[in-house]
Amino acid sequence: MQIGAHISKSGTMDSWVDNAVERGCSAFQVFTRSPRSWFAKDLDLDEAKAYKEKLDASDIDRMATCAHMPYLPNLSTPEDEGYEKSIKSMIEEVKRCDKLGIPYLVTHLGSHKGSGEENGIKRLTSALNEVAKTKADVIILLENTAGQKNSVGSDFKQFAEIFAQCKPAKKFGVCLDTCHAFVAGYDLRTKAAVKKTMKEFDETVGLKNLKILHLNDSKGELNSNLDRHNHIGLGEIGNEGLGEIVKIMNKNKIPIVLETPIDDTRDDFENIRKAKSLA
Ligand SMILES: [Zn+2]
Ligand SMILES: [Zn+2]
Structure with missing residues (x-):
């Protein structure tokens, strides 16, 4: 079982590993720089080296780590200036991940801002294909x-079509977020519902393309399109469905990352413990 959480980027980079280990993580996700800014300081190579050494010395498999793109870039935008800026910032991020030995970079699909799904998808896929040229x-x-x-890519069929247009294929994979899928209309509340949803996912996107799973419960109801994560088991999805997903991920050796809230109800320590107990 490879499971963990999104780890705060505060402190030096090697402290990501400490924070992950402390929380009982065998997988984790980070922002390599501030997610709310266009600007990123150059990667400190000594710091990056210390991070890599600490990760190597830990029990965490490098292939169970990932980074998440910052929030501001929008790869589907119809506005040229923002579009170019977004591509540039993603290329930088890919290079940062490479230097840190982070094998996966998770990206959102962006907003077409009313220019239409077809336009949005065209912009998105050509941006991604441009980024994928980065060595x-x-x-x-x-x-x-x-x-x-x-937005685009909430429907598995459309998500699969977008994915199929990303080239070269070996440079791409997918990350499935349980909260996003649920509020997009894919029921995950019971074992049977999970089996049906995952079958549909496999037949469209393909389970073999799934490299990271975001395990989040949901504040929003089924089909509400509300992107608000909840603590494991305390949301609209609940223990039965999330437990079944955890089992399927373990069987297929897919790392699980929680992006659950940290508040008075629970912190990461408890959500990770809870998610492990569901297996
Ligand atoms: Zn997510
Ligand atoms: Zn979300």
């Missing part, structure tokens, strides 16, 4: 969306 040992993971206004 780096990093696989880009497309994350399924919650189906908010002006």
